Amino acid sequence: KPVPATKENLSKAQKFLESREGGGGTEMMKAIRAALEPSDAQDHVRIVCFMTDGYVGNDMEILGEIQKHPNARIFSFGIGSSVNRYLLDKMAEEGRGEVEYVSLTDDGSAAAKRFHERIRNPLLTDISIDWNGLAVADVYPKRITDLFGAKPVILTGRYTREGKGTIKLIGHQAGRQVVREIPVDFSGDQPQNAVLSTLWARQRVDDLMAQDYAGIQNGTAKPEVKETITQLGLEYRLLTQFTSFVAVEEMVVTDGGIPRRIDVPVELPDGVSREGIFGDKEENSPAPTTIGPAATGYGGGGTLGRVNNTRSRNQPVKVKQRGDRGTTSIDAKKVASEKTIDVDEAEPVKPRALTPAEKQHQELEAKAHVWLVALIERLQAKSTTPGANEVKFVRDGKAEIQLWLTNKTPEALAQLQKLGFEIVLDPKTSRMLIGRIAIDKLAALSKLEIVSYLGPQRFTN
Numbered sequence: 001k002p003v004p005a006t007k008e009n010l011s012k013a014q015k016f017l018e019s020r021e022g023g024g025g026t027e028m029m030k031a032i033r034a035a036l037e038p039s040d041a042q043d044h045v046r047i048v049c050f051m052t053d054g055y056v057g058n059d060m061e062i063l064g065e066i067q068k069h070p071n072a073r074i075f076s077f078g079i080g081s082s083v084n085r086y087l088l089d090k091m092a093e094e095g096r097g098e099v100e101y102v103s104l105t106d107d108g109s110a111a112a113k114r115f116h117e118r119i120r121n122p123l124l125t126d127i128s129i130d131w132n133g134l135a136v137a138d139v140y141p142k143r144i145t146d147l148f149g150a151k152p153v154i155l156t157g158r159y160t161r162e163g164k165g166t167i168k169l170i171g172h173q174a175g176r177q178v179v180r181e182i183p184v185d186f187s188g189d190q191p192q193n194a195v196l197s198t199l200w201a202r203q204r205v206d207d208l209m210a211q212d213y214a215g216i217q218n219g220t221a222k223p224e225v226k227e228t229i230t231q232l233g234l235e236y237r238l239l240t241q242f243t244s245f246v247a248v249e250e251m252v253v254t255d256g257g258i259p260r261r262i263d264v265p266v267e268l269p270d271g272v273s274r275e276g277i278f279g280d281k282e283e284n285s286p287a288p289t290t291i292g293p294a295a296t297g298y299g300g301g302g303t304l305g306r307v308n309n310t311r312s313r314n315q316p317v318k319v320k321q322r323g324d325r326g327t328t329s330i331d332a333k334k335v336a337s338e339k340t341i342d343v344d345e346a347e348p349v350k351p352r353a354l355t356p357a358e359k360q361h362q363e364l365e366a367k368a369h370v371w372l373v374a375l376i377e378r379l380q381a382k383s384t385t386p387g388a389n390e391v392k393f394v395r396d397g398k399a400e401i402q403l404w405l406t407n408k409t410p411e412a413l414a415q416l417q418k419l420g421f422e423i424v425l426d427p428k429t430s431r432m433l434i435g436r437i438a439i440d441k442l443a444a445l446s447k448l449e450i451v452s453y454l455g456p457q458r459f460t461n
Helices: 007-018 028-041 059-067 085-094 108-120 195-210 213-218 223-236 274-278 356-365 370-380 410-418 439-446
Strands: 046-052 072-079 099-102 125-130 136-140 156-159 163-173 176-186 398-405 422-425 432-438 451-456
Touching (some): 028 046, 028 072, 059 085, 059 195, 072 108, 085 099, 085 195, 156 195, 195 223, 370 451, 432 439
Antiparallel strands (some): 163 176, 398 432, 422 432
């Protein structure tokens, strides 16, 4: 509960925060309710600061809960390059606060200072508009947010007939009422402002969604809400929950008239570690991403923590496991039995020099899917026993693969042709190719500088 901001209480708060430790998944609703429910019985403004790296789902459920607590002001902070902007924007809107985004290269202290300045001295609170008899309808947002420094409050609405007049802006500043009169001119057609109709339609869609967050979340939206949103999307050409834009590919490729499925690897966002999302390497996981100083450990379940910022991939450290958090070490197999100290406190162990075979394996592993790594190393070992997964993408001595290039110039394609790579599918808009190549040429293919990733293309039958 709120307490006076004495030095003693501030010290207690800081010690409490320093003792907190996150792990496992995110149960956001418990935190939302714990922060907002006390505001219902308070006559003062409760400020709630919501900070996240963005890996939060159940957007509509969270927004619906915020609507139940109108006495609170919510300020949301998104940290990193892949935050859920829709959720954070709408949280601030429903909570009549502000949203701030901090990238991995931004100064976090500057964002904290802006936050403090805003909540310390709001310019106007409890804002309302007296339209003074003008024919105005469908004004959004219906509940006007407070006015803070550095960002305007924008209202979007329609007028049903022309007119001129003076409206009154009413609000509170430092506990006293403030009234400002503003002359307006609602003239006829104004082609230069045609874009305002689209902005109004978007606000209207947002308001309709806010009327039934729970239903939209569960796929049981009210029929009238769904119908109105659909009509607005079609009339104003908007992407909504029930309308979408469809891209039609002019080139269709099939083998023998049979459509084929193409699995396309997706890059992880900047600053997100692969292991933080997927855990240990699995054969069906996406292409490997670099672990090193560039990766800062933002992720959903486990996290590499600060080890990414301080040690290279080849430096093992001692690890203490913490419940289901699964704190991950580098070179974990060599130190699995040493669970004595935290990652963040560990002293780096001097890495031994890699053998040529280990170095070659590491380079191959960074560029190719685990199935292809196994196939190439089987051939190099002159083993004649096919791996368990080869049947999924190898036929008649040729592997069907996805090939990602650093560029798709004629010179690059000539290098592939020299190795006997047969192009099956060439999406002109990307640097990916689908094709076949003799399995004994895979090792040479992986060494080409123009190749950034090799992945198996599974057969569909």
